[in-house]
Amino acid sequence: MKIESAIRDQYRKMAKDQGYRSRSSYKLLELDKKYNILKQNDTILDIGCAPGGWLQVSKKYSGPNGKVFGIDLNPIKPIPGTSVIQANIEDPNVVQIIKQRFSLSFDVILSDLSPSVSGIWHYDHERQISLTLVALQISKQLLKRGGMAVFKIFDGKYSSNVKQEASRLFMKVATNKPKASRLKSSEFYLVCSSFIGNDYTT
Numbered sequence: 561m562k563i564e565s566a567i568r569d570q571y572r573k574m575a576k577d578q579g580y581r582s583r584s585s586y587k588l589l590e591l592d593k594k595y596n597i598l599k600q601n602d603t604i605l606d607i608g609c610a611p612g613g614w615l616q617v618s619k620k621y622s623g624p625n626g627k628v629f630g631i632d633l634n635p636i637k638p639i640p641g642t643s644v645i646q647a648n649i650e651d652p653n654v655v656q657i658i659k660q661r662f663s664l665s666f667d668v669i670l671s672d673l674s675p676s677v678s679g680i681w682h683y684d685h686e687r688q689i690s691l692t693l694v695a696l697q698i699s700k701q702l703l704k705r706g707g708m709a710v711f712k713i714f715d716g717k718y719s720s721n722v723k724q725e726a727s728r729l730f731m732k733v734a735t736n737k738p739k740a741s742r743l744k745s746s747e748f749y750l751v752c753s754s755f756i757g758n759d760y761t762t
């Protein structure tokens with residue numbers, strides 16, 4: 561068996577055994593271990609949350625008083641202690657919808673957004689970057705000052721557009737590829753700390 565598929569099977573089995581809905585959960589767990597993203601009592605927004613693995617991790621780490629919300633094009637089976645809306649993040653009213661349904665501001669915003677991949681690399685890359693830039697704009701309007709955010713990126717020609725915009729909005733921006741992420745996949749994550757706030761941006 562090839563190493564890559566053995567690792568994939570190992571994470572699938574772990575997710576099944578530990579009750580997580582996706583192997584993606586382990587990517588967030590790894591990032592959290594390194595960067596201490598999720599804290600007790602946090603208010604957390606997960607953008608592109610289906611099937612719900614990151615929501616489960618967020619709920620676990622924010623504790624009984626943590627407030628965990630998600631948004632996705634697709635419906636998900638309910639997860640106790642979390643609320644989800646089925647909506648398109650490209651809807652121009654999405655920030656208003658989130659404020660009305662969830663909260664006016666968030667301690668942490670997570671984005672594991674991925675388009676339905678076509679297999680045509682440059683197209684998938686551009687589409688994923690475009691979605692991530694929308695997630696950044698949403699974060700700009702909804703994060704508390706000092707807040708943290710995580711953004712998945714399909715690496716390629718336009719990755720630097722996201723990094724540049726993130727660097728304007730946060731004091732610190734780190735890049736990381738968790739072990740749970742397939743070696744072959746071009747994805748990596750930006751972990752952004754200390755949101756500076758809109759006063760410093762135009």
Ligand SMILES: C[S@@+](CC[C@H](N)C(=O)[O-])C[C@H]1O[C@@H](n2cnc3c(N)ncnc32)[C@H](O)[C@@H]1O
Binds near residue numbers: 582611613615
């Ligand atoms: C890789 S999955 C997220 C997995 C999730 N982190 C987990 O642990 O279960 C990416 C999600 O992004 C969502 N997505 C893609 N485009 C979107 C859009 N325009 N609006 C809302 N969600 C979107 C997809 O529906 C998909 O569920």
